[in-house]
Amino acid sequence: MQKYSIFSLIKNAFSNHQNWDLAWKDPTPKKEYDVVIIGGGGHGLATAYYLAKEHKITNVAIIEKGWIGGGNIGRNTTIIRSNFMFDENAAFNEFGMNLWRNMSQELNFNVMFSPRGIINLAHSDAQMNTYARRGNSMRLNGIDAVLLNREEVKKMIPMADFSDDVRYPIFGGLVQPSAGTARHDAVAWGYARQADSMGVDIIQNCEVTGFDVSAGKINGVRTSRGDIKTKKIGLCVAGSTNILAEKLNMTLPIEAHVLQACVSEPVKPILDGVVTFGAGHFYISQSDKGEMVMGGDLDGYNSYAQKGNLPTIQHVLTGGVALFPFLSRLKMLRTWGGIMDMSMDGSPIIDKTHIDGLYLNCGWCYGGFKSVPSSGWTFAHTIAQNRVHELNSGYSLSRFSNGYLIDEKGLGTKTWIS
Amino acid sequence: MLNIKCPYCGDRAQKEFAYGGDGTVKRPELNKEVSNKEWDDFVYMRKSLRGKHIELWHHISGCRQWFRAQRDTATHEIFKTAKISEEI
Numbered sequence: 001m002q003k004y005s006i007f008s009l010i011k012n013a014f015s016n017h018q019n020w021d022l023a024w025k026d027p028t029p030k031k032e033y034d035v036v037i038i039g040g041g042g043h044g045l046a047t048a049y050y051l052a053k054e055h056k057i058t059n060v061a062i063i064e065k066g067w068i069g070g071g072n073i074g075r076n077t078t079i080i081r082s083n084f085m086f087d088e089n090a091a092f093n094e095f096g097m098n099l100w101r102n103m104s105q106e107l108n109f110n111v112m113f114s115p116r117g118i119i120n121l122a123h124s125d126a127q128m129n130t131y132a133r134r135g136n137s138m139r140l141n142g143i144d145a146v147l148l149n150r151e152e153v154k155k156m157i158p159m160a161d162f163s164d165d166v167r168y169p170i171f172g173g174l175v176q177p178s179a180g181t182a183r184h185d186a187v188a189w190g191y192a193r194q195a196d197s198m199g200v201d202i203i204q205n206c207e208v209t210g211f212d213v214s215a216g217k218i219n220g221v222r223t224s225r226g227d228i229k230t231k232k233i234g235l236c237v238a239g240s241t242n243i244l245a246e247k248l249n250m251t252l253p254i255e256a257h258v259l260q261a262c263v264s265e266p267v268k269p270i271l272d273g274v275v276t277f278g279a280g281h282f283y284i285s286q287s288d289k290g291e292m293v294m295g296g297d298l299d300g301y302n303s304y305a306q307k308g309n310l311p312t313i314q315h316v317l318t319g320g321v322a323l324f325p326f327l328s329r330l331k332m333l334r335t336w337g338g339i340m341d342m343s344m345d346g347s348p349i350i351d352k353t354h355i356d357g358l359y360l361n362c363g364w365c366y367g368g369f370k371s372v373p374s375s376g377w378t379f380a381h382t383i384a385q386n387r388v389h390e391l392n393s394g395y396s397l398s399r400f401s402n403g404y405l406i407d408e409k410g411l412g413t414k415t416w417i418s
Numbered sequence: 419m420l421n422i423k424c425p426y427c428g429d430r431a432q433k434e435f436a437y438g439g440d441g442t443v444k445r446p447e448l449n450k451e452v453s454n455k456e457w458d459d460f461v462y463m464r465k466s467l468r469g470k471h472i473e474l475w476h477h478i479s480g481c482r483q484w485f486r487a488q489r490d491t492a493t494h495e496i497f498k499t500a501k502i503s504e505e506i
Contacts (some may be wrong), residue, residue, distance in 0.1 A: 242468070246467075254466065416439065
């Protein structure tokens with residue numbers, strides 16, 4: 001594989017950049033693989049990469065219905081954080097933070113990880129207490145957290161509405177300084193390029209049509225490009241989880257919902273970190289191009305359409321304008337939607353299943369992007385060793401029946417309001 | 419915006435309604451021993467179908483009645499709505 005560097009850039013400039021190697025191949029599916037990963041998104045690509053790198057399993061195929069990076073890895077708002085209260089979530093996501101910090105070097109691909117901090121704003125005394133508690137939990141788990149009062153928040157985001165007559169005045173906020181953003185497409189491409197170089201077959205435009213299961217064991221997968229034999233299948237298909245589960249006669253504690261995001265026209269730098277509104281569901285950051293990147297609530301009904309409706313955008317941006325009045329004068333450039341695999345407690349599932357050789361990775365709700373490296377790493381371990389790693393032992397499928405839910409927000413099983 | 423036909427009030431804008439989830443889920447019978455699996459299926463397990471999906475809606479900013487709708491989850495087309503007491 002060609003290494004990307006300033007020297008290779010200069011060298012290729014002499015041939016007008018016509019002679020770069022392809023970043024990954026376009027192979028024809030083989031008859032048999034050791035492991036087949038279904039879903040060529042961030043999680044699937046990262047899983048294949050760590051299978052090859054950490055476990056030396058390179059006879060691996062990634063099967064993707066569309067093109068890699070066309071799903072939620074290219075549709076999220078690129079936020080990376082580990083500001084969780086519960087031990088399971090804290091350990092898992094902080095492990096991921098360490099992978100993020102070295103990702104550009106490790107993948108030889110600039111993912112533009114930029115730890116610019118995240119502020120969760122509080123708008124009442126009660127909310128300040130809750131954030132103090134969460135911040136303390138984070139620090140006990142070795143994650144940086146700083147509780148700010150109103151004046152300290154004002155220094156960080158002076159353009160927010162600090163006037164006295166607002167409906168939800170800013171009382172303070174909880175900051176994780178090491179949180180940040182990254183360029184999401186680069187994450188998919190970086191993992192794809194490295195996985196491919198180690199021998200993983202990335203097979204695009206290949207839809208799974210069925211599974212070959214006998215006597216409770218996986219024997220293979222049927223696809224639109226022929227049958228493929230394998231003993232191990234890793235399912236990382238996010239919003240399509242229920243569709244494939246149905247082909248396996250499985251019912252899961254997952255519902256598919258559409259989540260929208262939007263960006264404004266690009267403007268000069270005004271916001272350096274990520275800010276979340278505590279009195280509604282709204283979060284915002286500014287991309288390197290200058291666009292304000294914003295998101296908020298689900299549309300609120302089961303959906304497989306990768307597009308949403310206007311009332312939700314209007315509702316989300318109402319919160320945005322309440323927080324940052326300057327937003328009202330910006331034009332929106334684009335809105336889009338992605339299908340979330342909403343789990344019943346808001347936490348993911350990375351586990352084995354009752355079918356021997358079938359491994360499940362789903363339930364990412366709003367938080368799939370930041371978990372790409374930690375999910376890939378632990379899922380690769382689970383598949384390779386046929387047992388869960390300590391880091392994902394809490395994310396079991398059985399927790400719903402035995403009562404060990406990881407309900408970070410305690411919102412119950414109405415996935416569409418979480 | 420979705421245009422939803424409340425069986426009591428007629429066509430209204432989506433903003434008047436609240437979603438109630440899968441309309442085919444049935445609570446295990448009262449005063450009967452309920453197995454763990456039955457309870458899990460009721461509380462947590464969902465088919466989340468792609469295509470025709472029967473679901474509950476609440477006309478929360480209108481007549482406040484609950485009703486069922488049959489809607490396509492891929493196209494958002496609503497085929498039919500019916501009172502809870504009616505077949506759908």
